[in-house]
Amino acid sequence: MYSKTLHISTSPHIAGGLSIEVIMRNVVWALVPVALFAVYTFGLNALMVLVTTVISCLLTEHFLCKISKKESTISDWSAVITGLLLGLTLPPIFPLWMAFFGGVIAIALGKFIFGGLGYNVFNPALVSRAVLQAAFPVAITTWFPAFTDNRFSVVNASVFTFPFMSPGVDGLSGATPLAAFKFDQVITNNSDLALGLISGSTGETCAVLILLGGLYLIVRNMMNWRIPVAILGTVLVLSGILHLIDSQAYPSPIFMLFSGGLMLGAIFMATDMVGSPITSLGVLIYGTVIGILVVVIRIWGGLPEGVMYAILLGNALSPHIDNLVKPRVYGTVKQPQQS
Amino acid sequence: MLNFRTNTFKNGIHPPEHKRETNGLPIRQFPFAPVIILPMVQHIGAPSKIMVVEGQEVVRGQLIAQADGYVSVPMHAPVSGTIRKIVNVPTISGKMAPGIFLEAFPSSTQEVQEGTPVNLESATTEEILQGIQNAGIVGLGGAAFPTHVKLKIPEGKHCEVLIINGIECEPYLTTDHRVMLEQAQDIFTGIRYLLKATGATRVIIGIEANKQDAVDHLEANIPNDLQVSIKVVPVKYPQGSEKMLITSLLDREVPSGGLPIEVHAVVVNVATTAEIGRLLPHGRGIQERVITITGPGIKKKGNYLIPIGTPLRYVLEQVGVDGEISEVYMGGPMMGTAVSNLDISIVKGTSGILAFTEKDVIRPEKIYPCIKCGACVDACPLFLNPSRLGILAKFEAYDQMTEHHLMDCFECGSCSYVCPAHIPLVQYFRLSKSIVRKRQAAAKQTLEYVQ
Ligand code: SF4
Numbered sequence A: 001m002y003s004k005t006l007h008i009s010t011s012p013h014i015a016g017g018l019s020i021e022v023i024m025r026n027v028v029w030a031l032v033p034v035a036l037f038a039v040y041t042f043g044l045n046a047l048m049v050l051v052t053t054v055i056s057c058l059l060t061e062h063f064l065c066k067i068s069k070k071e072s073t074i075s076d077w078s079a080v081i082t083g084l085l086l087g088l089t090l091p092p093i094f095p096l097w098m099a100f101f102g103g104v105i106a107i108a109l110g111k112f113i114f115g116g117l118g119y120n121v122f123n124p125a126l127v128s129r130a131v132l133q134a135a136f137p138v139a140i141t142t143w144f145p146a147f148t149d150n151r152f153s154v155v156n157a158s159v160f161t162f163p164f165m166s167p168g169v170d171g172l173s174g175a176t177p178l179a180a181f182k183f184d185q186v187i188t189n190n191s192d193l194a195l196g197l198i199s200g201s202t203g204e205t206c207a208v209l210i211l212l213g214g215l216y217l218i219v220r221n222m223m224n225w226r227i228p229v230a231i232l233g234t235v236l237v238l239s240g241i242l243h244l245i246d247s248q249a250y251p252s253p254i255f256m257l258f259s260g261g262l263m264l265g266a267i268f269m270a271t272d273m274v275g276s277p278i279t280s281l282g283v284l285i286y287g288t289v290i291g292i293l294v295v296v297i298r299i300w301g302g303l304p305e306g307v308m309y310a311i312l313l314g315n316a317l318s319p320h321i322d323n324l325v326k327p328r329v330y331g332t333v334k335q336p337q338q339s
Numbered sequence B: 001m002l003n004f005r006t007n008t009f010k011n012g013i014h015p016p017e018h019k020r021e022t023n024g025l026p027i028r029q030f031p032f033a034p035v036i037i038l039p040m041v042q043h044i045g046a047p048s049k050i051m052v053v054e055g056q057e058v059v060r061g062q063l064i065a066q067a068d069g070y071v072s073v074p075m076h077a078p079v080s081g082t083i084r085k086i087v088n089v090p091t092i093s094g095k096m097a098p099g100i101f102l103e104a105f106p107s108s109t110q111e112v113q114e115g116t117p118v119n120l121e122s123a124t125t126e127e128i129l130q131g132i133q134n135a136g137i138v139g140l141g142g143a144a145f146p147t148h149v150k151l152k153i154p155e156g157k158h159c160e161v162l163i164i165n166g167i168e169c170e171p172y173l174t175t176d177h178r179v180m181l182e183q184a185q186d187i188f189t190g191i192r193y194l195l196k197a198t199g200a201t202r203v204i205i206g207i208e209a210n211k212q213d214a215v216d217h218l219e220a221n222i223p224n225d226l227q228v229s230i231k232v233v234p235v236k237y238p239q240g241s242e243k244m245l246i247t248s249l250l251d252r253e254v255p256s257g258g259l260p261i262e263v264h265a266v267v268v269n270v271a272t273t274a275e276i277g278r279l280l281p282h283g284r285g286i287q288e289r290v291i292t293i294t295g296p297g298i299k300k301k302g303n304y305l306i307p308i309g310t311p312l313r314y315v316l317e318q319v320g321v322d323g324e325i326s327e328v329y330m331g332g333p334m335m336g337t338a339v340s341n342l343d344i345s346i347v348k349g350t351s352g353i354l355a356f357t358e359k360d361v362i363r364p365e366k367i368y369p370c371i372k373c374g375a376c377v378d379a380c381p382l383f384l385n386p387s388r389l390g391i392l393a394k395f396e397a398y399d400q401m402t403e404h405h406l407m408d409c410f411e412c413g414s415c416s417y418v419c420p421a422h423i424p425l426v427q428y429f430r431l432s433k434s435i436v437r438k439r440q441a442a443a444k445q446t447l448e449y450v451q
């Protein structure tokens, strides 16, 4: 009786149940409605861009794992998230070869050279987006009107631009609300902004769905709520003050919240655990810094879409924030920081 | 920063309790195994010194091994019988230790031999401490540290509060719960001895909110002439650790590297207290203890009073196990030890026996790199940074780990429990701590040699 060999494991013998695959998979689920709405808004163009970026991220990750003789890590779903996020930050009629290139950059440059998942300093999708911005300044600012009648039947020609060619300027560039305000003082209706009934990059439009996705992840304890709250709160307060000072020169805080990539960035990109600080206090500082940067870059910088740079700068600061805000260890008195 | 008093410590975790399975089951006497195996290391400190010879007949309760020095305790015969063998026996740590095989008389009345009683009224502090050592009492919560050593108040320090630990925060275990329900008088008698031994001016019994019946029962039975306050604290792991309990009850922090006495407190487990109250008035030694036997692989779950030295194999045969058991633990699921060998026996520090079948065991097939999610930081009750410590452990950067307070970690396992990357953080810390300790010892030796 009981001659069976017993397994030996080390304590604790029970586990909390969350795992990286589960968290990542749920982030994907939270992003799916945003992506679907983007497809609904922009039609086949957007669908093709999203599919391209996801496939390119997965292929790159698989390939890089193989050539470095490691087990493929695509099953942890993190490449899918990067692909989706990248696709959602691109204009809907972005040439597919550029989108594919973006996916390769995101994984190779944003993640792999740092050592893969967990070691990357920056959000891979944003690294790629920044590279694309520098490489294809025209294509990435060529916006496309939402809800064109033939969006489900016609694919725009520029999507199929041959590799290494620039798309012809075919008169489709409509200004995004932020650019419209910044350069032409045109104010877009706030409820249109929140519901996503405007032009913008593929997924930067439906704030309501983005918020719901974030809420779902927060409720399931898979996202640190402090990050979006700190970012959005800071933007709200700061731009509110500016708007009170001069409502002609500065846009209203609600407009600031719902325009550009702020929602997507604050909820799905700045919250990337790898690039954000580890302590609760650190995370609040990080969020506040990003919020301030967003307002500063948008209003005084040359770039209406300042969210991307704000988050990248926040990522770069995270390790330093972690070094500065160390919790006081139980049973010790607060010592002067040394590091 | 805002500081709310919440009656509990910061951080910690909420694992599923699984206490319902056994907390309603009264303590039952376990049968005597035909052969009892007593290892001489059942406590922290020097092994007990065997005083009997092979072939000798002993009576239940008789002293069979002496304390070897101050940090050590004696051992008493758990059954009447014959000493069959004195050999090295396996222990849970995997190491062998000197031990005694005791064959029980088949149909003895098993009456207990008593020694010199310790009179509560007339005994001095020293006499009570001596009495506690003579009874072979160690911390029954699992630590198995000799109780008389812990109760000895160092020169120049004083004890203000005596804390009786009825928290039992480990999932599955309900022994302390049952002891509080069934042995209230012993607990209060024990408290009287402890008050005299420590000189404490007040007593707090700390109990988690999931044991309200025990709270009510104790409240109702407090003797008129004894001032005892019972405090209910919210359920949270690892509240039963001394440091966390002191913070929960007194809002004080035990200094890093220090003992509870630095904040004028002494913490004693509730079952240990009951044992003191039961044994000292009769001068008896400890021969049995209450153990929760539970887990999905056990047929007759319950709380049993089991003679010390009962072989684990015999215990499992009596309660019946599922044929599919794949892991057996001694202690709770958070801090207990997995058993490789059913030929080890129950010792004084065994608070629980758990059997899990293959499907209950979560064995992560893959360990991911740390994604800096911060879950471990939010779980660690000592405010350490397990993520950072884990990364440093991989680089074997032990000096840096020590700077990051590695040695404060008491291996509660909260960080591993929450880690979504399934990094065996506590395991890293256990190993690193033992390496650091060895290095420190070696450094000390070199220093002595040089001088
Ligand atoms: S095992 Fe150590 S590091 Fe981990 S939570 Fe417990 S005390 Fe903190």
Ligand code: SF4
Pocket (backbone or CB within 6 Å): B369, B370, B371, B372, B373, B374, B375, B376, B377, B386, B387, B390, B415, B418, B419, B420, B421, B422, B423
């Ligand atoms: S819980 Fe695990 S993955 Fe998360 S920060 Fe801690 S060590 Fe890293």
